[in-house]
Amino acid sequence: MRVLMVAAENDRLPKCKVGGVADVIRDIPYALAKHEVEALVVVPDYGQNDLNRTFVGDIAVPFRQHLETATLWEVERGEGVIQYVISHSLFSAHGGSIYCNDDEQRPFATDASKFAFFSAAVSEAIEHGLFQKLDVLHLHDWHAACVAVLKEFSPRFVRLKTLRTIYTVHNLALQGIRPFKHDESSLEAWFPTLSYDGQMLCDHQYPHCFNPMRSAITLCDKVHVVSPNYSSEVLRSSEPDRGFFGGEGLEHDMQIANRYGKLVGILNGCEYPHKQESKGDQTMFLNASEALLFEWMASSPQLSSSHYLAHQRIKQWRDAQEQGPVVTSVGRLTDQKALLLRQEVNTGVLLDELSSIAAKIGGRIIILGSGDTNLEFTFTQVMARNENVLFLNGYGQHLGDMLYELGDLFLMPSSFEPCGISQMLAMRAGQPCLVHKVGGLSDTVVHFESGFVFEGEDLGKQQSALISTFTSTLAMYDEDNEKYNQIRECARTQRFEWHNVAKDYINLLYSTT
Template sequence: MHVLMVAAENDALPGAKVGGVADVVRDAPKALAKHGVSVDVVIPDYGFEPLNRHYIGEVTVAFNAQSHVMTLFKVDQTKNNITQIVISHPMFSDSGSVYCNDAPGRPFATDATKFALFNAAVCEALLQGLLKRPSTLHLHDWHSACVAVLLKFEPRYSALHDIHLAYTVHNLALQGIRPFKHDESSLEAWFPSLSYNGQHLCDPRYANCFNPMRSAINLADKIHLVSPTYSQEVLKPSNYNDGFFGGEGLEQDLQNAANQGKVVGILNGCEYPALEVANAVMDELYNEAEKSLFAWMSNSEQLESVHYIAHQRLKQFKATPNNGPIVTSVGRLTEQKVLLLCQPLNGELAIDAVCNSINEQGGRLIILGSGDKALEALFTKAMARNENLLFLKGYAQRVGDLMYQLGDLFLMPSSFEPCGISQMLAMRAGQPCLVHSVGGLKDTVKHNQNGFSFNGATLREQTHTLLSCLTETLAFYKQHPKKWQQIKSNAKAVRFSWSQVASDYISTLYR
């Protein structure tokens, strides 16, 4: 069996990681290779760092009324049945980042054009034999969806029609929607001669718009959601007033696919390296955090208030011994991750109530992450109000690793979570998690067994149950140290193996 994976991210290559999809595209091929599957992985060449490239060939595609020449390179990391491939073009590397932020009113415009061109190159390379014809073409998220559109509707690629298409939805909230026409970033601008069935491709809410995510869901042979629970949640419509995030407008298409036996829910895996772990101490975490703060400060001539307050808080933490629980949180600052912490609660925000609850046990809350500017500002102000909160705006691998190792409780109150990796990393390090029982969090964290969870039928109820669960959990931590140690041991012992994921891919997704 030979699989070709097409994605926007791949953490096997330097600089090509933004989110969790990069971890999957890095790790899944290694597990598949151990099952005897050969895997090629292709992403755009973002040009971040010099790669040891080996020339494969060039393809020319008609795109946006112009001929574009793109070059395929094999990266010198080929091993264990896995070949890493990049496709080079100025449009992929000139921006200096994997994703671009467009002006308000034109969401995804730059990225949608970039990835549509990349997808066209993949199809042409398959046709010309520069990419080996796979038994399964595995597409990841909306960024690769135009591959399915071109293979199904472009007569030039009719010889590739019968390739088995597997499509993984990593995050249904991001769909890459663009107009069908009348815009330089639109389906008909990219591929003016394409004859397509608009009923398969249009957005269900905006009939004049092309929805890449919906297109791939309707055109693929198998649709993969990255946890069993999430694969059921997406069959129901979202209800934001009640705090439920489901099919995001695509629930009818997913229901139709499920009725045809095309929807598969397979939990992502986690790697469990044999680590020689030295016993880390809090001073090490504080010192690494300070190094990271200085590095972030140096990136701008103007000192950001968030870094100044964090440094003052860090000095306070270092100078004052702490005997209470250390609660940690690592992740992108997005509405998905922290909506519940931003809800009003008894005249304050939930984040303040969380800090108060932790403070009652003499504990501290450390948050590492960046993202939405408004949320960054909200957490900066919360840090200024709460002396036991340290908010580190940025990401540093070593700081995150130490937080997983040294934290007593990992907080992950996501409003929805297709799979989640942070909770797996915390559990791997022996840190129990307190999570909202949705999606992959429900499939990985079992209440009072290897962690703690809460739920609620509305946003208000979820906010209240989050706080009550946290208060009860911190009391349990203090009053039942032996039972707490057992929960820590249970968390550390759980295995979400990539080997099992690969086996499930082969038996259900690739057939």
């Protein structure tokens, strides 16, 4: 069997990662290869200079009433996997950035055009035999969804129509919605001769708009979400005011997919190297944090308050080493991850309350991440109010790896989490996690066995449950070290192997029987 994976990110290649999808695209092809599935992976070429390119062919792509030329390059081959990139000025026009942040008046406009062209280039490359002898086409997130649209509605793509097509949803909250017409970034502007069924492709809330994610869910042979529990959550309507995030407007389409046996939930995996990293100490971490802070400071002519306060906190902590628990958090700062932490309480926000609880036993909270500017400011204010909080407003892979090894409790109170990788990495390092019972967090952490889990029917109950569970967890750490270490060891021994995930891909997604 020969599978082509189409995605926007791939951490196998340099400077080609923003989120967790890049980890999946990096790892799953090699796991599939061990089951005698040859995997091909193609992503846009964002202008990386350090790729070892081998020319495969030029691709003539009709787009926006012009005939554009893209180029397919092979950049790596081995272990049963072939890595490709497609180059064109649309992909590399933004200084190597994978995604662009368009204003609220025209959301996704730049990226939607870029990935529509990428989808068209992939479709043309398939049609002209540049990817030979394919059996399965595996599309990831809205960025690759236009391949399914062209397969269904363009009569030009004969070879493409023969392929079994799988669609994986990594982030249901981002759907890439654009107008059908009357905009340079619209379906009819990209493909002016395409005859399509608007009822199948339109957004439910904005019927004059094209929804790439809904289109792929409707048109593909199988729809894959990245954990079993999440596959039931997406069948329900989101209720953000109550703190529940489910189908995000696509629950009806997910219900239809489920009814016809198209919807499959398969948990993502994690790599387990034979040699684990040695547990570092706080001094090493503080030194590494200071060095990275200096890099962040030097990258801007203005000194941010978050960097200044973080540097002061590092100097303060060096002079007063605490012996209490280290609570850690690593990830993008979005409402998905931090909605609960920013809820207002008497002492400020909920994160203030958690820091006060930790301070009673000498505990410290270290947060590494960036994202929403309002959340960054909120976390900076929390750091200013609490001497036991360090907020590092940025990201560095090395610092994240150190925190997984260093921490005593990993905090991941996501309001929704299709799968999650951070909890797996923390558990792998022997750091128990405190998680919200949603999505893949529910599938990976068992309360009082391999970690700590809270839940609640609405935002208020979730807040109370988080505070209560955090309090009891730190009390166990402080008063029953033997029990806590049993949970720590259980977390360390959990395995979510890509080898088993690959078998499920083959049996539940790729097989026609």
